Amino acid sequence: MLRTLEIRDMLIIDRLDLEFRPGLNVLTGETGAGKSILLDSLGFVLGWRGRAELVRAGAEQGEVTAEFDLPNGHAVHAVLAEAGLPQCEDGTLLLRRVNGRDGRKTAWVNDRRCSGEVLRQLSDVLVELHGQHDDRGLLNPRGHRALLDEFAGNAEAIDRTRKAWAGWRRAEKELGVARAALEAVRDEEEFLRHAVGELDALDPQPGEDEVLDRERRRMQAAERVREDIDKARGAVSGGDGGAEGAAEDALRWLEAVAGDLDGLLDEPVEALGRALNELAEAGDGIRRALDALDFEPFALEACEERLFAIRALARKHDVLPDELGSFAMGLRDRLDALERGDADIAALEEAEQAAKVGYDKAAAVLSGKRARAAKALDKAVMAELAPLKMERAVFVTEIDLAAPGPEGMDAVSFTVATNPGAPSGPIAKIASGGELSRFLLALKVSLAQKANPGVTMIFDEIDRGVGGATADAVGRRLAALAEGAQVLVVTHSPQVAAQGGYHWRVEKRVEKDMTLSTVVPLNGVERVDEIARMLSGDVITDEARAAAERLLG
Numbered sequence: 001m002l003r004t005l006e007i008r009d010m011l012i013i014d015r016l017d018l019e020f021r022p023g024l025n026v027l028t029g030e031t032g033a034g035k036s037i038l039l040d041s042l043g044f045v046l047g048w049r050g051r052a053e054l055v056r057a058g059a060e061q062g063e064v065t066a067e068f069d070l071p072n073g074h075a076v077h078a079v080l081a082e083a084g085l086p087q088c089e090d091g092t093l094l095l096r097r098v099n100g101r102d103g104r105k106t107a108w109v110n111d112r113r114c115s116g117e118v119l120r121q122l123s124d125v126l127v128e129l130h131g132q133h134d135d136r137g138l139l140n141p142r143g144h145r146a147l148l149d150e151f152a153g154n155a156e157a158i159d160r161t162r163k164a165w166a167g168w169r170r171a172e173k174e175l176g177v178a179r180a181a182l183e184a185v186r187d188e189e190e191f192l193r194h195a196v197g198e199l200d201a202l203d204p205q206p207g208e209d210e211v212l213d214r215e216r217r218r219m220q221a222a223e224r225v226r227e228d229i230d231k232a233r234g235a236v237s238g239g240d241g242g243a244e245g246a247a248e249d250a251l252r253w254l255e256a257v258a259g260d261l262d263g264l265l266d267e268p269v270e271a272l273g274r275a276l277n278e279l280a281e282a283g284d285g286i287r288r289a290l291d292a293l294d295f296e297p298f299a300l301e302a303c304e305e306r307l308f309a310i311r312a313l314a315r316k317h318d319v320l321p322d323e324l325g326s327f328a329m330g331l332r333d334r335l336d337a338l339e340r341g342d343a344d345i346a347a348l349e350e351a352e353q354a355a356k357v358g359y360d361k362a363a364a365v366l367s368g369k370r371a372r373a374a375k376a377l378d379k380a381v382m383a384e385l386a387p388l389k390m391e392r393a394v395f396v397t398e399i400d401l402a403a404p405g406p407e408g409m410d411a412v413s414f415t416v417a418t419n420p421g422a423p424s425g426p427i428a429k430i431a432s433g434g435e436l437s438r439f440l441l442a443l444k445v446s447l448a449q450k451a452n453p454g455v456t457m458i459f460d461e462i463d464r465g466v467g468g469a470t471a472d473a474v475g476r477r478l479a480a481l482a483e484g485a486q487v488l489v490v491t492h493s494p495q496v497a498a499q500g501g502y503h504w505r506v507e508k509r510v511e512k513d514m515t516l517s518t519v520v521p522l523n524g525v526e527r528v529d530e531i532a533r534m535l536s537g538d539v540i541t542d543e544a545r546a547a548a549e550r551l552l553g
Contacts, residue, residue, distance in 0.1 A: 001020075001022060001068060001069045001070075001454060001456055001485075001486040002020050002042075002066060002067075002068055002126075002127070002456045002486065002488070003019065003020060003067045003068060004017070004018065004019050004020070004040075004065075004066070004067045005017075005018045005020070005041070005042060005045075005064070005065075005066050005067075005070050006018075006063075006064065006065040006066075007041045007062075007063075007064050008062060008063040009032075009039045009055060009056040009059035009061065009062045009063065010032060010037065010040075010041050010044070010054050010055070010056060010062040010063075010064060011040065011041075011054060011056060011062075011098075011517075012037065012052065012056065012508070012515055012516055012517045013034065013037060013041070013516065013517050013518070014054065014056060014059075014516050016517075016518060016519055018038075018493075018504070018519060020125055020488065020502070021486075021501065021502050022484075022485070022486050023483075023485075023486065023487070023501035023502065024478055024481075024482035024487050024489065024499060024500045024501050024502070025487065025488045025489070025500060025501070025502045025503075025504070026477050026488075026489045026491055026496065026499075026500030026502070026503050026504070027488070027489070027490050027491070027503075027504045027505075027506055027519070027535060028490075028491060028492070028497050028503070028504075028505055028506070028530055029505050029506030029507055031492075032508070034506050034507075034508060034517030034518075035490045035506045036460075036490075037517055038490075038506065038519070039129070039458070039460060039490065040054065041054075041064045042064070042066065042127070042458075043129075044062075044097060044099065044103045045064040045065065045095050045097045045119070046066070046095070046119055046120070046122070046123035046126070046127060047097075047107070047116045047117070047118075047119025047120040047122075047123055047496060048120070048123065054099050055099055055100070055101050057514075058514075059101070060100070060101050061098055061099060061100045061101060062098070062099045063096065063097070063098045063099070064096070064097055064257055065094070065095065065096045066095045066469070067092065067093070067094050067095075068093040068095070068126060068456075069091055069092065070088055070091045070092070070093055070094070070454055071091070071454045072091070072197060072447070073163070074091075075123070075125035075454075076088070076093055076122060076125055076126065076454075077123060078123075079118070079121045079122050079519075080109070083109075083114065083118045083121070085109050085110070085112055085114060085118070086110060086112065088110060089110075093109070093110065093122075093126075094108075094110050094111070095107070095108070095109060095119065095122070096107070096108045096111075097119065107119050108142070109122070118203070118532070125455070126454075126456065127455065127456045127457075127458060128457045128458065129457070129458045129460065130440055130444060130457065130458065130459050130460070130462060131326070139427065139428040139440070141295075141413050141414075141426065144397075144412045144413050144414050145370075145407070145410065145411070145412035147447055148370055148373055148374060148377065148397060148412050149370070149373075149407075150447065151373055151376075151377050151446070151447050152370060152372070152373030152376075154366060154368050154369050154370070154373070157362070157365055157366045157369055158366065158407055158408075159396060160362045160365075160366075161359070161362040161363055161365075161366050161406065161407060161408050162406045162407065163362075164355070164358045164359040164361075164362040164363070165358070165359055165362075165372075165404070165405065165406045166406070167355045167358065168352070168355040168358070168359040169350070170289070170355075170357050171351050171352040171354075171355040171356075172355075174348055174350055174351075174352075175348040175349060175351075175352045178341075178344060178345055178348050180346060181337070182341040182344075182345060185334050185335075185337060185338045185341065186338065186341075187468075188337075190212075192331050192334055192335050192338075193335065195317070195328075195331055196328060196332055198313065198329050199313070199324060199327070199328040199331070200247045200328070202309060202310065202313060202324075204310045204313070204321065204324045204325060205325070206322055206325055207322065208310065208321075209307065209310055209311065209314075209321035209322065212303055212306060212307040212310070213307060215303050216303045216304055216307060217301065218235070219299060219300040219303065220300065227525045228260045229286060229290055232286055235285035236279055236282050236283045236286060237279065237280075237286075243279055244276065244279045244280065244283060247272055247275055247276050247279060248276065250272055251269065251272040251273065251276065254268055254269050254272065255269060261479070268277060279514065290357075293516050306357065310324070313420070347476070359404070359439050362408075363404065363408040363409050366407075366408045366410070367399070367408060367409065367410050370399055370408075370410055370412065371399060372549075374397035374398075374399055374412075375397075377397050377446060377447075378395055378396055378397055380446035381395040381439075381442050381443050381446045382394075382395055384441075384442035384443075384446055384477065385438065385439075386441050387467065387473045387476075387477075388438040388441065388442060388470060388473050388474065389438075389470045389473070390418075390435065390438055390439075390442075392418075392419050393416060393417065393418050393419065393435070393439070394417040394420060394424065395410065395414070395415075395416050395418075395439065395443070396414075396415050396416070396417075396424060397413075397414055397415075398412070398413050398414075398415050399411070399412055400413075413426065414426075414427050414431075414443065415427065416430050416439055417430065418430060418435055426441055427440075427443075432482040437462045437463060437464060437465060437466060438466065438470070438474065439478050440462060441459075441462055441474055441478070442477070443444075444476050444481065445480065445481050446484070448481050455485070456486045456487075456488065457481065457482075457486070457487045457488070458487075458488045458489075458490075459478065459483065459488070459489045459491075460490045460491070461474075461485065461490055461491060461492065462474070462489070462491075463489075463491050463492070463493040463495075463496045464492070466493070467493065467495075471493040471494075471495035471496060472495040474493070474495070474496055475493065475495045475496035475497075475498065475499035476499060479499040479500075479501075480495060482501070492534065493534070494531045494534040494535050494548065494551060495536060495551060497530070497531055498531055498551035498552050498553075502521075503520070503521070503522045503527050503530065504519050504520065504521050504522065505520050505522055505526075505530050506519050506522060507519075527552065528545060528548045528549055528552065529545070529546035529548075531546040531551060531552065532544040532547070535547055535548060
């Protein structure tokens with residue numbers, strides 16, 4: 001519910017603070033007094049597209065602030081959550097939007113910056129605007145299906161249909177991806193089989209490249225150093241010509257004479273013993289090194305051949321040598337997919353058909369609910385048309401087959417015929433101005449039986465072109481529509497104005513050669529005078545005042 005509307009420096013309004021109430025709120029005033037400016041200002045703060053120039057002449061910027069009271073569970077909360085904005089505290093939503101003289105617009109929701117698109121999303125669940133030429137309201141055929149679903153209470157059926165649609169689309173996508181993958185594998189089957197055969201024949205092992213490279217370098221080095229190592233072996237333990245033999249001779253000679261010298265040779269003898277041990281160990285190490293460097297004449301060639309083959313295959317497939325094993329496994333998986341491809345495709349086709357059957361069933365249930373609701377809605381609207389002096393008119397909710405979608409396979413449109421036997425057509429094209437107003441009101445009253453709470457309904461001169469008893473019936477329908485809700489009506493009809501629970505008059509004044517618009521709340525006597533003016537014109541007669549009092553009852 002719209003609680004307050006504050007307007008600063010917009011068009012011909014310098015400063016205006018309005019406080020609205022639940023029930024039927026009526027705004028009256030002479031043509032050109034500025035009633036449309038109030039709607040333009042409200043539309044501005046709600047993000048609607050309207051006039052390009054809104055800032056009052058002489059002002060640097062215009063600003064509009066709107067405060068709404070929200071019941072628990074209002075759809076606004078979902079919009080705020082999706083936009084990443086904080087939830088409302090104490091059920092209060094505050095919208096503020098500023099329009100600079102340079103045309104820049106800035107908006108806030110509960111003091112947090114937001115985009116105009118977020119404002120428009122909020123407006124869709126906060127306010128309904130209805131008028132003779134309003135494409136945001138009941139005249140827009142694109143919204144007729146949603147209105148019928150709201151009337152029918154189809155939320156659960158729509159949710160099931162959306163889920164079934166998503167499942168069908170997902171199954172179709174999986175099938176399409178599998179078919180494309182299978183075709184791609186079939187196109188490269190020859191390559192896959194050749195590549196797998198080549199990899200299987202070589203059978204590279206993880207880490208083999210490094211091992212072969214190290215072995216190759218060892219063998220290459222062995223050819224260069226083997227001769228020197230063999231010389232070292234001969235120098236250390238080469239019989240009589242080696243260091244080990246010479247040390248043994250020296251030790252034997254010293255030991256033969258050591259006993260005659262009272263220990264003089266003990267230290268040299270011991271040192272030679274240690275040296276012989278070290279020389280023996282050195283000789284063993286050299287022999288082991290020579291054994292390790294001893295390889296078959298073709299071993300180096302074989303090592304290089306395999307190393308180069310592994311590296312060439314890695315370059316061919318643009319992978320690292322250690323990745324050849326996992327690469328081969330991936331190729332085998334693709335071949336396996338090819339071999340079992342037909343069976344997989346058949347299973348996915350079966351799943352896609354099952355998902356489609358599920359969607360068709362859900363959509364059929366939803367279509368049935370819509371068909372039954374359409375008859376009930378037609379009956380409800382026809383019942384409302386009779387008191388509005390359109391008892392001969394015909395209202396029909398037409399349901400046609402449409403392309404499948406998340407919300408079923410139905411195209412819904414509201415059609416009318418102003419007289420029995422006359423051709424029917426879209427409500428906006430068939431009805432005249434006054435007839436259209438009454439059609440819209442009858443439809444809205446019927447739909448309001450299932451409307452969501454917390455939505456402010458605005459009717460902009462919906463009573464245009466009607467008067468007398470018909471205008472009285474329009475006013476009574478609006479009053480009934482406002483029970484437990486909030487309705488704002490801009491009207492020129494005294495019969496409609498008399499039904500309001502709260503009444504404001506929009507008027508102009510001139511200050512310092514500048515025309516300004518203001519809104520005045522009316523008390524009992526002032527309200528009588530305003531309705532009398534609407535009945536008789538500028539000169540309010542006693543008869544007009546008496547008629548106004550009768551209307552106010």
